[in-house]
Amino acid sequence: MPNTVLIGAQWGDEGKGKIIDVLTEQVDWVVRFQGGNNAGHTVEIGPEKYVLHLLPSGILRAGKKCVIGNGVVVDPTALVEEVKGLLDRGVDLEGRFFLSDRAHLVFPWHGLIDTAREQAKKSGERIGTTKRGIGPAYGDKAARIGLRMGDLLDPDFDALFNALLQEKNAVLTAMGAPPLDADRVLAGCRQAGEFLQPFIVDTLPLLHGALARGEPVLFEGAQGAMLDIDYGTYPFVTSSSTTAGGACTGSGVPPHAIEHVLGVVKAYTTRVGEGPFPTELHDEAGRRIQEAGREFGATTGRPRRCGWFDAVVARHACMLNGIHAWALTKLDVLDAFESIQICVAYECDGRRLETVPANVRTLQRCRPVYEEVPGWQTSTAQATCFDELPAAAQAYVRRLEAVTGVPVSILSVGPRRESTMFLASHAAAESGTLSMP
Numbered sequence: 001m002p003n004t005v006l007i008g009a010q011w012g013d014e015g016k017g018k019i020i021d022v023l024t025e026q027v028d029w030v031v032r033f034q035g036g037n038n039a040g041h042t043v044e045i046g047p048e049k050y051v052l053h054l055l056p057s058g059i060l061r062a063g064k065k066c067v068i069g070n071g072v073v074v075d076p077t078a079l080v081e082e083v084k085g086l087l088d089r090g091v092d093l094e095g096r097f098f099l100s101d102r103a104h105l106v107f108p109w110h111g112l113i114d115t116a117r118e119q120a121k122k123s124g125e126r127i128g129t130t131k132r133g134i135g136p137a138y139g140d141k142a143a144r145i146g147l148r149m150g151d152l153l154d155p156d157f158d159a160l161f162n163a164l165l166q167e168k169n170a171v172l173t174a175m176g177a178p179p180l181d182a183d184r185v186l187a188g189c190r191q192a193g194e195f196l197q198p199f200i201v202d203t204l205p206l207l208h209g210a211l212a213r214g215e216p217v218l219f220e221g222a223q224g225a226m227l228d229i230d231y232g233t234y235p236f237v238t239s240s241s242t243t244a245g246g247a248c249t250g251s252g253v254p255p256h257a258i259e260h261v262l263g264v265v266k267a268y269t270t271r272v273g274e275g276p277f278p279t280e281l282h283d284e285a286g287r288r289i290q291e292a293g294r295e296f297g298a299t300t301g302r303p304r305r306c307g308w309f310d311a312v313v314a315r316h317a318c319m320l321n322g323i324h325a326w327a328l329t330k331l332d333v334l335d336a337f338e339s340i341q342i343c344v345a346y347e348c349d350g351r352r353l354e355t356v357p358a359n360v361r362t363l364q365r366c367r368p369v370y371e372e373v374p375g376w377q378t379s380t381a382q383a384t385c386f387d388e389l390p391a392a393a394q395a396y397v398r399r400l401e402a403v404t405g406v407p408v409s410i411l412s413v414g415p416r417r418e419s420t421m422f423l424a425s426h427a428a429a430e431s432g433t434l435s436m437p
Helices: 016-026 076-088 108-120 134-143 149-153 157-174 182-199 203-212 244-249 284-292 311-321 360-365 391-404
Strands: 004-008 029-032 041-045 048-052 065-068 097-100 217-220 260-266 269-271 305-307 325-329 339-348 351-353 367-374 408-412 420-422
Touching: 004 016, 004 244, 004 311, 016 041, 016 217, 016 260, 016 325, 016 408, 016 420, 029 203, 065 203, 076 182, 097 182, 097 203, 108 134, 108 157, 149 157, 149 182, 157 182, 203 217, 244 311, 260 311, 284 305, 311 339, 311 391, 325 391, 339 391, 367 391, 391 408
Parallel strands: 004 217, 004 260, 029 065, 029 217, 065 097, 260 325, 325 408
Antiparallel strands: 041 048, 269 305, 339 351, 339 367, 408 420
16 A cells, blocks of 8 residues: 555544544554544444544554654643553554654643633634644644643753743633642643653654655544645634645655545535534434434534535545545445435525635635435445445445546445445556555
8 A cells, every 4th residue: 555645525523533444454654643632533343432532543453553743732641541541451552652752742721721712702703622722732833832742851841841831821810710730730741751751752763764664654634624724614723734735744754755645525524613514404404414423523522513515625625635536434324315415516696616715704605506316215334345335325426426526445334344345446446546455
């Protein structure tokens, strides 16, 4: 398998964790390159269910090496809990988990500032953040005042920490929040640093050594293209680059090392949090999708907003990322529908739009232009190859390929590893970019 970036092509929650877990069998390394513990990947293996927030999903495959890259912001206490949780369940991490010493730290004050800012906004202006402090942590990184994983091991960490906390306590007090107790927070940081020390390394030469040896690498993104800080539905976005370009800056590998970009899309569309969502359904169809798809956030448990497939969003993600092929997930969720809608364009102020407008207020006025296709009203959950799908389901997949201009190479009809098809008859698979594990 070539060095591959796996990108969410909607607003996140596309099922990336499951696809990463399946593909990991074909690679040696899995690298998480952006985001923080505001994201969650759910993987089901047999009767076991794992929800990961910071660790790459590949950690569940024995023998695979996993990296948290420099582009991730890391809450050290949350990471310790996650690592301990896997160790308690018998997952061996020795010699296969590496944490970049350049990854920035998320501290308790980041979450408090995040919460205070969100609560101070009027209804309709709130971003809908997880309040995990991810935005403020990236803000400190951009302001060049943040502390990094390597600083946890520095003899001068206490002084660096206390100077920063003094400034942040002043900010909290001005926002009407109580100041943090320095000794308590510092003690927690020290404890986390001691636990994580064996994993903290300079991951730059580590990854370049893997590339030089020809060991395949899978780069794992969090969130989705429509939450990208530059090209998402700003300001209702995350605080990092969720695109294929972010894989390079967030891991330290050069662009020419990326050989394949795989986009993950649901057979419909969801969004969690605030912000425009042109195909959102407020009717029985939306509720049926939410229930059948178990559309509740892996990190927060919040219900996801649900709507029909948005080809305008998918094409936007293709332009941003240079997507070679789709991994299409949750086709089975649409099994019961008599008819299905596909958004092929937007209508706004009497104009037809084929692309996503940059202005969020314009996007909020957009209305979907739908194309109706027949449903199949037959279970797809037991299908093991494309030819076993109902004819209408096959036609739906082909139509999504046509309206997005990208072939489907992986198709998922359930949450488990075995509910995954590699579509050998499709152009992407025939080119040899991905192979059946």
